[in-house]
Amino acid sequence: MxxxxxxxxxxxxxxxxxxRLPLHIARPEVDETPLDGESVPAMAARLARAKAEAIAGxxxxxxxxxxxxxxxxxxxxxxxxxxxxxxxxxLASMSGRQVRFHTxxxxxxxxxxxxxxxxxxxxxxxxxxxxxxxxxxAEQPFDCAGxxxxxxxxxxxxxxxxxxxxxxxxxxxxxxxxxxxREAGFxxx
Numbered sequence: 001m002x003x004x005x006x007x008x009x010x011x012x013x014x015x016x017x018x019x020r021l022p023l024h025i026a027r028p029e030v031d032e033t034p035l036d037g038e039s040v041p042a043m044a045a046r047l048a049r050a051k052a053e054a055i056a057g058x059x060x061x062x063x064x065x066x067x068x069x070x071x072x073x074x075x076x077x078x079x080x081x082x083x084x085x086x087x088x089x090x091l092a093s094m095s096g097r098q099v100r101f102h103t104x105x106x107x108x109x110x111x112x113x114x115x116x117x118x119x120x121x122x123x124x125x126x127x128x129x130x131x132x133x134x135x136x137x138a139e140q141p142f143d144c145a146g147x148x149x150x151x152x153x154x155x156x157x158x159x160x161x162x163x164x165x166x167x168x169x170x171x172x173x174x175x176x177x178x179x180x181x182r183e184a185g186f187x188x189x
Contacts (some may be wrong), residue, residue, distance in 0.1 A: 012172045021186060065106070093148075095124055098122065
């Protein structure tokens with residue numbers, strides 16, 4: 001069965017490649033602007049589904065995985081910083097605090113939709129401005145929600161991570177994805 005990933009994120013691609021299934025990549029054209037009054041978990045779920053449906057509409061018969069991750073601090077979404085100054089500001093705002101990461105995934109094919117969402121809580125240790133600058137300059141996490149890479153040096157910023165799926169924080173909850181793929185008929189170990 002054809003399997004597609006509706007994302008050009010190298011992090012999601014690398015995670016999905018762990019499952020050793022033939023995979024095609026496609027860029028979904030989806031407006032990621034939050035809707036008025038939309039909660040962070042609802043936004044992540046909506047965007048994951050919209051990405052999958054956008055590509056599924058172009059490739060009938062293919063199973064398409066869409067995913068979205070949104071960080072939440074004080075009920076507000078934290079996006080990808082995009083540049084150094086935004087990353088420094090974002091990490092400073094999270095210093096000594098807890099941030100929730102909502103990672104939604106959706107598997108779609110010809111009107112069939114399977115969905116899941118993981119919530120990971122990251123407890124940041126108190127961070128000095130110098131520590132934040134050293135980290136940002138070392139990893140340049142400008143394309144990562146929350147301004148860090150937990151699979152790299154970002155792990156040094158935390159006191160704890162609470163999650164049921166460690167891959168979710170990287171961008172794709174593989175436990176849920178594996179369950180959905182088995183339900184869709186894919187053969188996995």
